[in-house]
Each structure stands twice: as C-alpha cells, then as structure tokens.
Amino acid sequence: MKILVTVKEVATVEDEFEIEGTEIADQYLGADLNEWDDYAVEEAVQLQENGVADEVVTVTIGPEDCEQTIRQALAKGADRAIRVWDDSLAEADLLDVGAKTEILSAVVEAEDPDLVLTGVQAGDDSFGATGVSLAEEIGAQWGAVVNHLEHDLEDGVASVRRELEGGVEELTEIELPAVLTIQTGINEPRYASLRGIRQAQRKPLDVQSLDDLGVEGSAVDSELELTDMYEPESESDVTVWEGGADETASELGELLREKGVAP
Numbered sequence: 001m002k003i004l005v006t007v008k009e010v011a012t013v014e015d016e017f018e019i020e021g022t023e024i025a026d027q028y029l030g031a032d033l034n035e036w037d038d039y040a041v042e043e044a045v046q047l048q049e050n051g052v053a054d055e056v057v058t059v060t061i062g063p064e065d066c067e068q069t070i071r072q073a074l075a076k077g078a079d080r081a082i083r084v085w086d087d088s089l090a091e092a093d094l095l096d097v098g099a100k101t102e103i104l105s106a107v108v109e110a111e112d113p114d115l116v117l118t119g120v121q122a123g124d125d126s127f128g129a130t131g132v133s134l135a136e137e138i139g140a141q142w143g144a145v146v147n148h149l150e151h152d153l154e155d156g157v158a159s160v161r162r163e164l165e166g167g168v169e170e171l172t173e174i175e176l177p178a179v180l181t182i183q184t185g186i187n188e189p190r191y192a193s194l195r196g197i198r199q200a201q202r203k204p205l206d207v208q209s210l211d212d213l214g215v216e217g218s219a220v221d222s223e224l225e226l227t228d229m230y231e232p233e234s235e236s237d238v239t240v241w242e243g244g245a246d247e248t249a250s251e252l253g254e255l256l257r258e259k260g261v262a263p
Helices: 034-049 066-073 087-091 097-113 131-136 195-202 245-258
Strands: 004-005 009-013 028-032 055-061 080-085 115-119 139-150 155-165 169-175 179-183 207-210
Touching: 004 034, 004 080, 004 097, 004 131, 009 066, 028 066, 034 055, 034 066, 034 115, 034 179, 055 066, 055 097, 066 080, 080 097, 080 179, 115 131, 115 207, 131 139, 131 179, 139 169, 155 179, 169 179, 169 245
Parallel strands: 004 055, 004 115, 055 080, 080 207, 115 179, 139 179
Antiparallel strands: 009 028, 139 155, 155 169
C-alpha cells in the first residue's frame, strides 16, 4: 500500500512587520512545514510502522529554497519526496485551488497511491479546499477534517471520525482509494531525530516540471488576483495590568464599573 502526503512550506511572520505593496517584507518572514501537513505526515508514518503501508511519499509545489523545510517530512519517516516547480510556477503571483488540484492530480496519476493525506488547510492562504477538490478531480472517495483514523484499514476501508459544524462529530467508513484531509490533534507529530535528519539528506527528492507531469503551463493562471494587503485596525483597546492578584483584581473591578458591566 502506498500513501501520498501533500506538504507545503508556509511563511511565518514576526510579531512586528512591515507590508510592501501586496507582500510582507522579506526580512520579517521565516519558513516552516505547514502545521496541518505535519499531522498528515505523522499519520502516514504511523500507518507504515503498523505494517499497513509499504511506502510513504510526499509531494510539494515549491521552489528549491523550500527543500530543507520539506525534508522535515523525510526526517520524520517518509521514504521519498517529489517537488514540482518550473518557470511557469515561478512567474505565478498566486496559486489557487484549481491550479493546485490540476498539478497534484497529475502526481496522483503518476504515483497511483492507495491513500492520499492532506492537511485540512495551509497556514498561509487558509483555502481549506485543496484536498476535497483533489478527490473530486481524481474520482476518489474523501473525508474532510478527519481527527481519528483506525490504522487497520481492513478490506480496503478507512474507518474515520471527522469534525462537523457545531461541535458534532461523524463516524463513517470510506472505501479506498481515498483522500483524507487531516485535522490537528489527530496524533502527536514526532520530532525529527539527528539520525533521521542525516538520513533525510540521502533520501530521494525528485524534482518535476509541469511538462514532466503533462500539465499545461496555463494551468497556473489563477482566477484570483491579490489586490491589496493591509493590517486591519483594532476596533478596541486592550488594558494590561502588572502586579499581584489583589492589586490587579481591584483595578479590573474598577474598570468594569466604569464600563457599566459591574455594579
């Protein structure tokens, strides 16, 4: 059984930053593996450790600069990685869900996995739709916002628990091949060991272009346009007190009385 996990490098932002046009200035940005994808990787590696999966492959869409970040997945136990990038992608201002779906579906067709795991969303664009869109494109069953997965996968069926609106949870069975979007909290992602980090540098990382995947360059043309970026103005002020509990409690009480909240 082969598991394909989509992973993404996302930008991290310092508490204080400046915006230049429609971007945050580079000096205020860092990078890390997307939090939701980290849980998806851990779930796939656990399936392999339990003897359910034979191979765990990761795929990302990103430039060469992101390789050290996505190698975190290899350091945590994935067997090999695929990175998709070329000039068409480099020139794109924004990759929308449709573009990601077309690219990832081509990777799925080439790899033919039994199970695809994605994070519920990415920490940068927060679209939260790529996994389900991918399932629709490849004609696979899907389960969104999965917070528990039984690891036996008996008879090619995944038994999952997924979050619904209003705090409701659903228990359901999904036939493989399938796409599951993984929610944070489903497991506890491991730290990469020094041995795993060294091994990750030797594991295969295959770089493929859109031509390699048979995807037209026009696929990255987005219907979305980023027109502005700004820091929203605060609608209220925050009061912070320093000191012991007795002192701050009296100050809080006085403020509440001023606001008409307390007698």
